[in-house]
Amino acid sequence: MTRFDYVRPSTVAEAVGLLEAHGDDALAIAGGTATVLLLQKRMLRPELVVDLGGLPGLTGVEQNGGGLRIGALTPIRAIERDAIVRGTHHLLAEAASQVAGVRVRNAATVGGSVCFGEPQTDLPPALLAMNATATIAGSQGSRDVPLEEFFLGPYETAREQGEVLTHLSVPTPVPGSGGCHVKFTMGSPENKPVANVSALVTVDASTRALADVRIVMGAVGGVPMLAHKANDTLKGERPSDALIAQAAVRASEEADPVEDLRGSVWYKRRIIKVLVERALRCAIERAN
Amino acid sequence: MYLADMDMPGMAHAKVLRSPFPHARIVSIDASAARALPGVVCVLTRDEVLADSTIDPYYGYVYRDVPIVAIDKVRHEGDIVAVVVAEDEETAEDALELIDVEYDELASVMDIDAAMAKGAIQVHEVFKPIAPELRPVEGTNICHHSTLAKGDIEQGFREADHIFEDSYSAPAVQHCALELHGCIASVGDDEITVWTNCQSPFPLRGELQRMFNKPARVIVPYVGGGFGSKSRDRLEAVVVAAAKLAGRPVRLLLTQEETFQTFIRPALTCTVRTGVKSDGTIVARHHRFAVDVGAYSISGARSANNTLKVATGPYRIPHVLVECDAVYTNKPPSAPYRGLPTTQHTMAYETQLDRIANELGLDPIELRMKNLLVEGDVHVTGDLLRSVHAKDCLEKVSSSLGPQLKGEAVASNGTIRGRGFSCSIKYTITPSEPTLxxxxxxxxxxxxxxxxxxxxxxxxxxxxxxxxxxxxxxxxxxxxxxxxxxxxxxxxxxxxxxxxxxxxxxxxxxxxxxxxxxxxxxxxxxxxxxxxxxxxxxxxxxxxxxxxxxxxxxxxxxxxxxxxxxxxxxxxxxVGGVYTDESGKEYPIASTFWTFGSVGAEVEVSRETGEIRVLRIAAAANVGKAVNPEQTKAQLEGGVTFDLGPSLFERLVWGDGGQLMTTTLMDYPLPTLHTMPEFHVDLLEFPYDQGPYGANGVGEMGGVMVPAAIINAVYDATGVLFHEVPLTPETVLAGLEATGA
Incomplete structure (x- = not known):
């Protein structure tokens, strides 16, 4: 670790001011489960660490209009265990429960998980499948960014250096919806995923057709990816084994994995196909 | 108390500057800026080591080939170039960045084939063997070549009705002891004192005394796991030299990444050629293997040599030839790894045995029963075997797993089940040099x-x-x-x-x-x-x-x-001595005791993902006498668990430039609770008359049979016989698809 100054601001405005003033020399940390490792390895060398952990009002889940408002500092473990999330936003709780190990989930925050922009993690695909919006505070006020526009590349997001993510708004799925998050790891399920898939589907009560489908693939591209062709294949159709298999093949073709220690391009596409099938079957069953 | 909890009055802290290249000549080192940094006590480079006429800069018990810090060149990524001693670790880390090293990069040899290729660049231009049994091949990277023969191998193959030949490979892995390597040293006028988490304090003391020409005392606190990674020292002489220069106690604690660069289990390749009669009687075996000892043969050559004794397994084979090459490469040095290459040998000969059984239409267990060594047999080394009971071990694990539920009968959601067995024989070091x-x-x-x-x-x-x-x-x-x-x-x-x-x-x-x-x-x-x-x-x-x-x-x-x-x-x-056979011929006793055992594995293989779940493991060993039955069982379970990782997913990976890619436990998966099978462990207690109360050594026995049993179980389930580990999901799925299984 290199030497740095440390400050724990007590208001969002103060945090924003510090981050803006110090620019690239400042590092914002929340749970620290990813950033502290990088500090230890000297891969990050900030002059100032701005610890967001003391900001008031950014922790917890509350119902807000047609959805949930999740404070950025809410621990991932709290999302996993929250009764409201588990009820109306089950997909999110399920994804949260699959992030690393319980010790990491106790420390890591929802906002940190999103702002770190790591492709191999579980919450971003689920938030994207659920059509979440990020609210980011800056010196000029707050702005809302749909998650579809939030992730720009590996470890790169729409949050500017002088901004702080304050909360995420996640709409409540319409009746008849079901979601499922699945991941595949080598070795322990606590390991980083070879690939993961979040699927949210809405089944029309009268026609049994899929009124809406949002399949998101993780770890097979620089950002979590909506499987557009697979989603289009399914929308408006009544699900069958053949159709699910076809959608899974399309998704695996859309995926854009790179070869790394967790697998070759060929293998990751195969895993995406399996995961899309599993997530779809599970989500459709839950929708029914 | 563990080493990292210990503090000495006046203690300073060391950090190591490591080579970014796998192979390079050192042109110059300029540490002046580092020395000038406030808080830095001293910087140890080749200049300080060579300037101290009381120090022999090279150490090693088998090969004296390891410099305290790199002298002429660096031989692996992570090789030790300099050591900074400072008031605290952070200052030492800061100072590392101020050391200017000019390297002249050389071609590197990152695996056995490259290192053994004709005209390959030499990792060491000069061999420095110490142990008398070493047979280096001058002008190559082979630091030891040896053979073990019994009978007439050509005659054996002439007698065979069928001949099988297979090649196998296993990559480098690391021991991943929970406690990382570390050392504290203090050098007084009259004595060196070292606190270290090494497994062999007395040989270390002797080596430090020789190198520093001064009496030494080695103190080992409780050690948080070793598994062989701490059986040979790499750090102690470095920290002693740094403490001598600093004039005060110095502590060095390694990070996980540095541990991966310090000692590893060597990669191994082997080819097994076996001649059998149509009834399954094994008549000849030619086992050739090469071990990648890495950049320094601290003990790698001897470890490889020791396993000649068990490379052909616990079987009665009249005609045997075993050939071994220990090969220098530009990987980190290898250390013994619980079971040594016995594990990889067992993987080779036991999985080939299942192929033989399958192709000759024999039952794998019956084939083993026909050939296993028994009480009173003479081993390939000439040793008279006592307290064997290998067949009892195999019978035990077979009955522990119960009746076989065959393949598809238990399949659901695209998984298939299978069962595999393996047997092995393990030696101990004999004689125990340098202290008999x-x-x-x-x-x-x-x-x-x-x-x-x-x-x-x-x-x-x-x-x-x-x-x-x-x-x-x-x-x-x-x-x-x-x-x-x-x-x-x-x-x-x-x-x-x-x-x-x-x-x-x-x-x-x-x-x-x-x-x-x-x-x-x-x-x-x-x-x-x-x-x-x-x-x-x-x-x-x-x-x-x-x-x-x-x-x-x-x-x-x-x-x-x-x-x-x-x-x-x-x-x-x-221990040691000779065994005289009936004809009066004398054999040096190759092992004071031999341990026999067996493992059975039941696995579930996913046709969709290639993932293997090890559902149940049965393990049995003839322990002679279980001094503490619960601990002895735990030794077997621990051994099994230890080798589940290298069987299923552990492997160290180096990139094209010779840089380690798997630097953290995020990229190097280890077994966890999720990996754990159901255990059925049986201790057989047929007393060994030489052991205390009849006890035999058993610490390594659980693991050595695990990769073989898992590969055989996957073969049973899928019909695909793998010749490598780890059986990652991708490896398995690719294998299933390639054969249409």
Whole structure:
């Protein structure tokens, strides 16, 4: 670790001011489960660490209009265990429960998980499948960014250096919806995923057709990816084994994995196909 | 207390500058800016080492090929170039960045094939063998070539009805002990003191004394796991040299990434050619293997050589030829890894045996039963085998798993099940060089308790419990009456090291010898004091009493007082020597004991993802006598668990530039609770007459059979026989698709 100054601001405005003033020399940390490792390895060398952990009002889940408002500092473990999330936003709780190990989930925050922009993690695909919006505070006020526009590349997001993510708004799925998050790891399920898939589907009560489908693939591209062709294949159709298999093949073709220690391009596409099938079957069953 | 918890008055902290290249000549090192940084005590480079005429800059017991810090060139990524000593670790890290090293990059050899290729660049231009058995091949990277033969291999193949040949490979992995490597050194005018988490304090002491020309004391606190990674030193001489230069105690603690760059299990390739009769009788086996010892052969060449003895397995084979090459590469140095290459040999010969069984239409278990060694057989080394019972072990694991539920019958959601077995034989180091005997002391002390002094290192495997049980039993007092003193070269008698399943046999025997002698002394002294014949005396926790109801007794405190305050007995365990066969031919005893065992695995394979779940493992070994049955079972379970990782997913990966890619445990998966199978462990207790109370060494036995059993189980499930580990999901799925299984 290199030497740095440390400050724990007590208001969002103060945090924003510090981050803006110090620019690239400042590092914002929340749970620290990813950033502290990088500090230890000297891969990050900030002059100032701005610890967001003391900001008031950014922790917890509350119902807000047609959805949930999740404070950025809410621990991932709290999302996993929250009764409201588990009820109306089950997909999110399920994804949260699959992030690393319980010790990491106790420390890591929802906002940190999103702002770190790591492709191999579980919450971003689920938030994207659920059509979440990020609210980011800056010196000029707050702005809302749909998650579809939030992730720009590996470890790169729409949050500017002088901004702080304050909360995420996640709409409540319409009746008849079901979601499922699945991941595949080598070795322990606590390991980083070879690939993961979040699927949210809405089944029309009268026609049994899929009124809406949002399949998101993780770890097979620089950002979590909506499987557009697979989603289009399914929308408006009544699900069958053949159709699910076809959608899974399309998704695996859309995926854009790179070869790394967790697998070759060929293998990751195969895993995406399996995961899309599993997530779809599970989500459709839950929708029914 | 573990090493990282220890603090010494005036202690400074060291950090290591490591080579970014796998192979390069060092043109220049400029550490002046680092030395000028406030808080830096000193910087150790080749200049300081070479300027000190009292230091031999090279160390190694087998090959003297490891410099304290790189002198002419660096030979692996992470090789030690310089050491900064500072008031704190952060300052030392800051100073590392201020050292300017100019490298002249050289071509590198990152695997066995590249290193053995004609015209390959040499990792060491000059060989420096120490051990007499080493046979380097000049002008190559082969630092040791050796063979072991029995019978006439060509004749054997002529007698065979069928000949099978297969090649196998296993990559480098790391031991991943929970406690990382570390060392504290203090160099006084008259003595070097080292606190380190090494497994072999006495050989280390000798080597430090030789290198620094000064008496040394090595103290080993509790060690958080070793598995062989700490059986040979890499850091101690570095920290001693740094402490000498600093003039104060210095501590070095490695990170996980540095540990991966310090000692690894070597990669291995082998080719097995086996001749069998149509009824399954094995008549000939030619086993060729090459071990990637890495950049320095600290013990790699000897480890490879030792496994010649077991490369053909626990089978009666009349015609045998084993050939071994130990090869330098530009990977980190290799260390023994629980079981050594016995594990990879077993993987090769046991999976080939299942192929033979399949192709000859024989049952794999019956094929093994037909060929397994039995009591009184002569091993390929010439050793007469006793306390074998290999067949009993195989029968045990087979019955533990119960009736076979075959393949598709239990399949659901695209998974298939299968079952596989393996058998093995493990040796121990014989003779235990450089110290031939293992010694122990048992002392009655002035407080009436008994102190047992052993050189063995406690790294969680239960040696203290073992020594206490044997010592108490030998003296004839309850286990509560003993205390243990271990692994401080100034306070305990010497031992070769806590490796190779040695401790219970060697240290146990030495404690038994000492305890028996002390008991005799106690009885003799009590006999004088009580004026009674020894045969009428009995020992208890309190002292020695006259049998019967007289109530006459003398306490241990009084016996100690009578003998001047304490009473010490020394014990020894000598190993080695020769075995003479009926014709009068002499063979050096290749192993003081041989351990036999068997493992059965039941696995579930996903056709969708290739993922393997190991559902159940049955393990059995002939342990001779389980000194502590629960700990002995745990040794077998621990061994199995240890080798699940390299069987399923562990492997170290280097990129094209020779840089390690798997630098953290995020990229190097380890077994977790999720990986755990259901265990069925059986201890067979057929006493071995040379062992303490009949006990045999068993520490490495659980793991060595695991990769073979899993590969065979996958073969049973899918019909695809893999020739490599780890069986990652991708490897398995690719294998299934390639064969259309």
């Amino acid at each position: 005997a293992t010694e122990a002391g048992v002392e009655l002390q002035e407080d009436g308790l008994f102190e047992i002094r052993i050189g063995t290192v406690n790294m969680g495997q239960g040696v203290d419990t073992m020594a206490a049980a044997i010592g108490a039993e030998a003296v004839g007092v309850p286990i509560e009456s003993v205390r243990i003193l271990h692994s401080d070269t100034a306070l305990v008698p010497q031992d070769h090291g806590t490796t190779a399943s040695r401790a219970t046999f060697h240290t146990g025997n030495a404690v038994l010898d000492a305890g028996t002698k002390l008991r005799a002394e106690l009885l003799s002294t009590a006999s004088d004091l009580l004026e009674e014949d020894e045969v009428r005396l009995e020992l208890s926790a309190a002292g020695v009493a006259v049998a019967g109801s007289s109530g006459r007794s003398v306490s241990f405190v009084d016996i100690a007082r009578h003998r001047g305050g304490s009473l010490l007995a020394k014990g020894e365990c000598w």
